[in-house]
Amino acid sequence: MLRNLTLLCASLALAGCAAMGGHPSGTATIKRDTYGVPHVYANDTYGLFYGYGHVVAEDRLFQMEMARRAVLGTVSEVMGPSYVALDKGSRSTFTPESIRAQMARLSADDRAIFDGYAAGFNARVKEVLASPSTLMPRQFIDAGFEPKADWTGYDVAMIWVGTMANRYSNTSSEVANLRLLEQLKKARGDETGRALFDQIRWVEDPLAPTTVPRTGARAQAAAEPATPDNELLARLAPVSPALLVSRNEVDAARRGVAEPWERPVASNLWIAGPKKTADGSTVLINGPQFNWFNPSYVFAVGLHGAGYEVTGNTPFAHPVVLFGTNGKIAWGATAGPLDVNDMYQERLNPSNRYEYSFNGSMRPMTKRTEVIKVKGQPDQTLDVYATVHGIVTDFDLPNNTAYSMKRSWDGYELESLLGWIHSMQAKNWEQWLAQASRVAITINWYYADADGNIGYVSPGRLPIRPASQDPRLPAVGDGSMEWLGIRPFSEDPQVLNPAQGYVANWNNQSAPGAVSDGGNYSVVDRVNEFIARLESKPRLTGDELWAINRSTAYADTNARYLLPFIVRATRGLPDSDPAQRGAKILAAWNMENDDPSAQGTYQSPATTVMMTWLPIIYKQLLSDDLPPEVFAAYAGGGYAGATQVASIRPGNGTKLLYNALLGPKAGVPQRYDFFNGADQDAMIRSTLAQAVNELTARYGSDPARWRTPVTKHVFLTNNFIGAPQAGAGEQLGLPSFMNRGTQNDKVVFSAGGVSMCTSAPPGQSGFIAPDGRKSAHYDDQMTLFKDFGCKSEWLTPAEVDTHLESTRQLTY
Template sequence: MTSTRPARSRRRLALATLVSLAASVGSATSYAVPSRGPEAPAKVTITRNAYGIPHVYAQTTYDLFRGYGYAVAQDRLFQMEMSRRSTQGTVAEVLGPQYLAFDKDTRAGADPASIKAQLAALSKEDRDVFDGYAAGMNEWLATIATDTTHLMPKQFLDYGFAPSTWTGYDVAMVWIGTMANRYSDSTAEVANLKVLQQLTAAYGPDRGRTLFDQLVWPEDPLAPTTVPATGAVGTPIGTGRGQLRPITPGLDDAADRAMARSGGGAWPQSAPTASNIWITGKDKSADAKSVLINGPQFQWFNPSYVYGIGLHGAGYDFAGNTPFAYPAVIFGTNAQISWGATAGPMNVVDMYQERLDPANPRRYVHNGAYRDMTVRTETIHVRGAADVSYDVLGTVHGPVTSVDTAQGVAYSKKRSWAGAEVSSLLAWVKLSKARDFNEFRDLAGKFAISINWYYADKQGNIGYISPGRLPIRPANQDVRLPALGDGTMEWTGLNSPTANPLSYNPAQGYLANWNNQAAPGFNNDYGNWSVVDRVDQITTALASRRQFTAQQLWDLNQQFSYADLNLRYLAPTLATSVAGLPATDPARRDVELVTSWSGQTRDTDGDGFYEGPQPAIMRAWLPLLFQAVLADDLPPEVFAAYAGAGYARPVEQTSVRPAPGTKLVYNALLGARAGVPQKVDFFNGAAPASVLLSTYQQALAQLREQRGADMSGWTVPVARINYSAKNFLGIPQAGADETIVGPQYANRGTENNMAVLGQGQARLCLAAPPGQSGFIAPDGTRSPHYADQLELYASFSCRSEELTMAQVRAAAVSTTSLF
C-alpha cells in the first residue's frame, strides 16, 4: 500500500522520517523483503538471477512498473536521486552553492509546465507507466525507513541528506534530461558562427567563407551512410547568407555548455555522439536468422550507465538493459524482434539570433514589431546559503541561451520535438511490445526526438529508421549558422515521418552505424560527416565475407575496439612515397612499419604497453603532418581544433574518432576527387606524398632523438578506462572514493549486447560493467553485484539473459513479492 497524501506532503514526510531514522547506523546484512500473510496474493513478483538482474512479473501495467521501480530503488537509489536532481536543477539544494550555476542552466533549458501538461493528458494506462514506477520507488523508500541501519545507501549518509519520494513527473524528467536533452539537443550553430567570423577576420569575407565551406561542408557525397546510397535522399541544406550580426569573441552560450557537459568534445566535434551497431539478416547470418550487436558509447560510469531488467505481463515479455533505468528499455529482445539504438543524427534543433530593443533588452524584433520575452522566475534552494531567485527568458523560438549585449542580440534555441517529449518516451516504452517491422515503424513515427532505431527479427528481416520531427526550413537558411529571429527564417511546418531515413532488408545483407550519416542528403550543423569515418572499420569487415556466425560477429568487437582510426586514410599515400625505392632501402623499411601494420593497438602480453613502435609513431606523426598541411592556412585559434592526433588519453572516459585534422588532410589528398570541393589547396602546390613522407621522417627523427635508435623502446603506455563516480553532467552519483580505473581502454560500448534470433533460438547476451547494483550499506559492505560484470566486460565475454519463464525460474537466486 502507498500513502494517499498529496505529493509534496509525502515528500516532506519521507525526508523527515528518513533523516531521523538515519541518525544511527550499524552493520549491514541484506535487503529486507516485505512480507504479508498468506491471505493476500502477490501482485508483483521480482525474481533475480546470479548477476542480480530482476525479472518482474505482474498482471497490470501499474504493478509491472511498480515492480520495476522497486527493484531500481534497491539497486540504484543514490544514482537515481542524483539523476533526478541533475535533470531538474536541484543539485545545489543538497550539495551546496558550487552547483548553483549548473542548476540555473538546467532549469533554463527545461519547460516543467509543458511536461506536466503532457503527463496530465495521458490515458490511465499510459500514466500507469510513470505512476507505477514512482510508487515502486517509494515503496522501497518506506522499507528503508523501517531499517536504515542496514538499508540506507551509504552515499546519502556521506553526503548528509536523505532520499526523497518520487512522482511520475520525476520518472519522465530523468529520461528527458538524460536522453532527449543529451542526444537530441545538439547544435554547433553558434560555435560555427564564431569560426566563420575568425576566418573572415583573418582572410576577408570571400576566402574566409571559402575556408569555412571547406571545414564545415554542407554535404560530403562520399560520406558513408547507414541507409545505402540507393535509398532515401534528403533535401540539400540551404546556404543562404542572412544578415547576422557579429558575435562577441568569448561569448559563453548555454547550448555550448550543455553539449560540453553531455560528453561533447571541442569544436568541430562538439556534439555528444557515440555508439556503434552491426546487424546481419538471413542471408548474412550463418547460424541464425538475424544477429544484432549494439555498443552504445555513453562513456563509463560507476554505477553503470545502464540497468538490466526483464518485464513480463500486461502485454510485455522481454529482457534487456537501458540507461538510467528508463521505463523504456532501449536495448533488448522479446524473442520475436530485437532492437537497439545509436545517437540521433537528425537536424531537429535550430538557434536563432534575436535582435534586441536597445531601450529594453527583454524585447526582441519579430515580424516587424518588438515582442516581450517570456519570463519565468525560478527559485533555487541552496544548502548552507540563502535561496536564489532568477528569471528564465524565452522567445517565440524557445529558451534564451545567451545574451550578447555588445552586439544587441540574444540567442534562443528551437526544438522540433518540444511538447512531444512524453509521447516520444511512451513510443519507446511500447517498442518492446512490437512483433514486426510494421509495428516498429508505426512507433518510430510517433517518436519526435532524434535517436537512431534498429530492428531485427526471427524471420531474418533487418531494418533501420532514423526518427525525429524534421522541420521544413526556408531555402535562405544556412543550417550551419544561427537563423535570423526576425521572422524571415521561420519553419513552414514539419515533414511527415515517412520522409525520415529508412532501410529494410538492404541488398548488402547488413546494417552498420558508428554515428555516421543516416542517409544521403540528411545533414546537420554539427555532424561534419566525411569520407573519413570510423564506420568504415565495421562495413569493411562485414563486406569481407559472405556469412558470419554469431560468435564471429561478436568477436569483431575486439577488432573495431582496438583499431587505429586514422591509419587507413593516410597509409596508402605514404606507401606511394617510397614505392619506387628498393625493398632494402631504410626509408622504405621505415615507412612499411606503419603501411604494413594492421592498425590494431593492443597490449597482448599484459605488460602495460601497446605492442610495437607503431602507436608511438602515429602519435608523433599526425601533429607534425597537421602542422605542415593546415597551420599556414588557418588562424591559430581555428587550427588549434585540428592540431591534435585524437588518440585516447592515459585515463579515458570517452569514445575516440578519427582526428579532425585527418578529415581535412584526406580531402586534400583526394583533391578533385573529394566530395568536399577543395578550393583552397592545403598542400600549397607541393606533392602530397612528399609532404606525408617528410613529416613522417620528422616524427621518426624526433622519436630517435627522444627515445633512442632501438625501436623496442618506442612504447606507449596503454590507456585505461575511467569509471567515473560523477554522472555525465559532472554531478556525483556515487561516493567520492568510488571511481574505478578499469582495464585497457577499448573504443567500444559502455555495455555490449547481442541478440540472436531464428533457426529455433532466441538468445540475449550482455555485459554491462561495473555491475547491476550500486548499493553500499552504511557499514561499507558492497552489494555482491557492485562490480561482478567488470571482468566479463574486460575479457569481451557476455552473460546470457533469461527470456522465458522457465529460464527465469531455473536461474532464480532470489524472489520478492509485493502485495
C-alpha cells in the same frame, strides 16, 4: 478500464482497491537471476511498473536520487554551492509547465506506468528509512542527507527527458559555425574565408558512408552547396568571442561540451541478416556508448505481464527497455543525427534587452524565475527567458542580439517516450515502425525479428526550412525565416532488408541528404571499421560477428585512410631514410592500438609513430591557412586526450588531410589548396621523417623501444551531467581503454529460437551497506567486460527459474 476502476475505487471504496491513488491492488513477483538481474511479473500495468520502480530503488537508490536532482536542477540543495552552475544549466533546458501538461494528457493506462514506477520506488525508500542501519546506501550517509519517499510520475518522466531527450536532441553548432565563418573571413578575406568555410564545414560529402545505403535515386543526395548567401550574412550580426567562452563554461559545468566534434556520440551497432550469416540466423549486436560510470549507466530488467514480455538493458532505469527483445523482435539504438533544432538570432531593443524584433514590432520575452536552494547558503534565483522560437540560451549584448533555440520536439517529449515504451510490445516491422513515428526527438532505431527481417529508422520531427536558410548558420529571428511545417515521417531515413544484408552504424550519416549543422559527415568515418569487417567475407559466423567488437574497440580510426598514401610516398626510399623506417613500421601494423600481453604499453611501435606524426602533418598542412584559434580544433588526432592514444574517432584534421590528398576525387570540392602547390608525397615524407627523428632522439634507434603507455579504462563516479552518483573512492578501472559500448548486447534469432546475452559493467547493483559491504553484484561484470564476454539473459519464466538467485513478492 483502469479509469473506470479508479472512479469506482474513489466513490465506493471497493475492496481490492489500493489506498494510494485508487489504483488496483495486487502483487508483483520479483525474481532475480544469478547476476542479480530482476524479472518483474504482474498482471496490470501499474503493478508491473510498481515492481520495476521498487527493484531500481533496491539497486540504484543513490544514483537515481542524484539523477533526479541533476535533471531537475536541485543538486546544490544537498551538495552545496559548487553545483549551482550545473543546476542553472539544467533548469534552462526544459519548461516544467510543458512536461506537466503532457503528463495531464496521458491515458489512464499510460499514466499508470509512471505512477506505478514512482509508487514502487517510494515503497522501497520507506523500507530504507525504516531500517537505515542495514538498508541505507552508504553514499547517502557520506553525503549527509537522506532520500525522500516523494517521487512522482513527473520525476520518472523527467529522468528520461533530462538524460535522453535533452542530452541528445538539445544541441546546435550554428552559433559556433557563424563565429568560425567570421574568423576565417577576418584572417583570409571574404572570398577566401568563405571558400575555406565550405571546405572545412561542408553540408554533405557524397562519399560519406550512410546507414541507409547510397543506392538508386538517393545515391547522390544534395546539390553542391553554395557559399553562405551575401544577403543572409548581411542580416546576421557577428558573434562575440566572449559568448562562446561563456557557453563553454556552462557546458563544462554540466560536463558536456560545446564543440561538435567533442559531443558524446560514440554508440555503435551492426545487424547481420540471414543472407550475411553462415547459418542463416539473424544477429543484432549493439554497443550504445554513454561513457563509463559506476554504477553502470544502464540497468538490466525483465518485464513480464500486462502486455509486456521484454528483457534487456536501459539507461538510468528508464521505464522502457532501450536495448532488448520480446522474443518476436529485437531492437537497439544509437545517438540520433537529424537536425531537429535551429538557433534564431534575435535583434534586441537597444533600450530594453528583454524585447526583440519579430514581424515588424518589438515583443517582450516571457520570463519564469527559478529558485535554487543551496546547501549552507541563501537561495539563488535564475530568470529563464523565451521568445516565440524557444528558450533564450545566450545574450550577446555587445552585438545587441540574443539566441533562442527552436526545437521541433518541444511539447512532444512524453509522446516520444511513449512511442519507445510501446515499441516493446510490437510483434513485427509495421507495428514497430508505427511507434517510431511517434518519436519527435532525434535518435537511431534498429530492428531484427524472428522471420529474418532487419531494419533501421532514424525518427524525429524534421522541420521544413525556407530556401533562404543556410542549415549551418543561425536563422534570422525577425519572422522572415520561420519553418514551413514538419516533414512527414515517411521522409525520415529508414530501410528494411537492405540488399547488402547488414546494417551498420557508428554515429555516421543516416541517409543521403540527411545532414546537420554539426555532423560534418565525411568519407573519413569510424563506421568504416565495421563495414570493412562485415564486407571481409560473404558470410560470417556468430562468433566472427561478436569478434568485431574486440577488433574495433582497439582500432586506430585514422590509420586506414592514411597508410596507403604513406606507402606511396615512401616507395623506393632507402631503408636508412627515416621516412622509410616509419613507413615500414606502419605498413606492418594491424592498425590496432592494443596490449594483448598486458605489458602496460601498446604492442606496436606503429601506435607511437602514428600519434607522433599526425600532429606534425596537421600543423604543416593547416596552420598556415587557418587562424590559430581555428587550427586548434584540428590539431588533435581524435585520441582520448593529449597524452593518451586510445583512438576514439578520426581526427578532424584527418578529414581535411584525406580530402586534400584525394584532390579532385574528394566528395567535398577542394577549391582551396591546403598544400599550397607543394608536392603531397614530399610533405608526407618530410613530416614522417620528422616524427621518426623525434622518436629516435626520445627513445633511441631501436623501434622496439618506441612504446606508448596504455590508456586506462575508467568508470567515473559523477554522472554525465556532473553530479556525483557514487562515493569519491568508488572510481573503478580496467587496464586498457576499449572504444566500445557502455554495455554490449547480442540477440540471435535462429532455428532454435531466440537468445540474448549482455555485458554491462560494473554490475547490476550500486548498493554499499552502511558498514561498507558491497552488493555481490556491485562489480561482478568487470572481468566479463574486459575479456569481451557476454552473459546469458534469461528470456522465459522457465529459464529464469532455472537460474534463480532470489524471489520476493510485493503487495501494492
